Amino acid sequence: MEAHEAAQLVATIAERLPKAILSQLVDRLATLDELSSFSERMAVSYVTSQGDARQMVAELIRCWNNERPELSPRSLAFALQSASEVDEHHRNREEVQLIWTGPDVGNLPFRRTEQALLELVESAKKSLLVVAFAAYKVPELVMAINSAANAGVNVVCVFESQDVSGGKVSFSPVKHLGLAPSVRNFVWPMAKRPKDELGRYGSLHAKCAVVDSSLLFLSSANLTEFAFNLNMELGVLIKGGPLPAAVEEHFHGLITTEYLERISAETV
Numbered sequence: 001m002e003a004h005e006a007a008q009l010v011a012t013i014a015e016r017l018p019k020a021i022l023s024q025l026v027d028r029l030a031t032l033d034e035l036s037s038f039s040e041r042m043a044v045s046y047v048t049s050q051g052d053a054r055q056m057v058a059e060l061i062r063c064w065n066n067e068r069p070e071l072s073p074r075s076l077a078f079a080l081q082s083a084s085e086v087d088e089h090h091r092n093r094e095e096v097q098l099i100w101t102g103p104d105v106g107n108l109p110f111r112r113t114e115q116a117l118l119e120l121v122e123s124a125k126k127s128l129l130v131v132a133f134a135a136y137k138v139p140e141l142v143m144a145i146n147s148a149a150n151a152g153v154n155v156v157c158v159f160e161s162q163d164v165s166g167g168k169v170s171f172s173p174v175k176h177l178g179l180a181p182s183v184r185n186f187v188w189p190m191a192k193r194p195k196d197e198l199g200r201y202g203s204l205h206a207k208c209a210v211v212d213s214s215l216l217f218l219s220s221a222n223l224t225e226f227a228f229n230l231n232m233e234l235g236v237l238i239k240g241g242p243l244p245a246a247v248e249e250h251f252h253g254l255i256t257t258e259y260l261e262r263i264s265a266e267t268v
């Protein structure tokens with residue numbers, strides 16, 4: 001067995017063993033004498049339960065004893081502990097789930113768009129950013145947004161609007177959704193939009209939501225009953241990592257630099 005195979009065993013054990021069991025394994029290895037016998041080393045595997053886990057640990061010890069006998073027990077313990085910390089870091093850093101509306105053929109573990117977005121909004125404790133091209137006839141989502149705002153969450157909504165988009169949408173979400181007064185609403189003013197040589201201009205076509213700088217929802221879906229129930233829509237929910245905070249910071253930067261303009265339901 002070569003060194004890279006031993007390293008793969010260390011990584012697999014760190015990934016699969018429960019943290020408490022791995023800690024026991026590390027502690028037992030660290031107490032072994034450097035001149036310990038093979039049977040003494042193999043006895044360490046009995047800290048794990050029967051089955052695949054014990055077999056993996058036993059295989060690692062055989063590899064250690066036969067191929068790398070010069071490696072001290074403390075060094076192997078340190079390798080396992082390090083691999084465990086790296087694995088936990090990656091688990092905490094980022095988790096991605098697929099979000100889908102449409103026919104279910106059972107091939108992938110999709111979550112539905114409306115369900116994922118509602119749970120996201122309801123989990124907000126400090127901040128909530130919602131961005132969409134179109135938004136209408138989504139009463140449960142509006143109720144969840146308003147509930148967050150009324151509970152003191154800093155809620156920012158950015159929508160395309162009939163009044164500033166030149167008719168690209170047929171109504172103004174801010175005017176018709178019934179959002180709470182404490183929700184801060186923004187649009188992309190016509191004066192801030194790039195135009196081509198024919199005078200055509202861009203749309204606010206992004207669809208996303210960010211909660212507490214730690215959860216990011218990205219989707220093809222608008223906030224509409226068709227998108228939630230009838231269309232084919234695909235997206236992702238990202239938990240942890242740098243992306244949620246980066247997206248939130250980007251939109252707040254657009255507000256600070258006045259690329260996005262605040263409006264109220266009374267003025268649209």
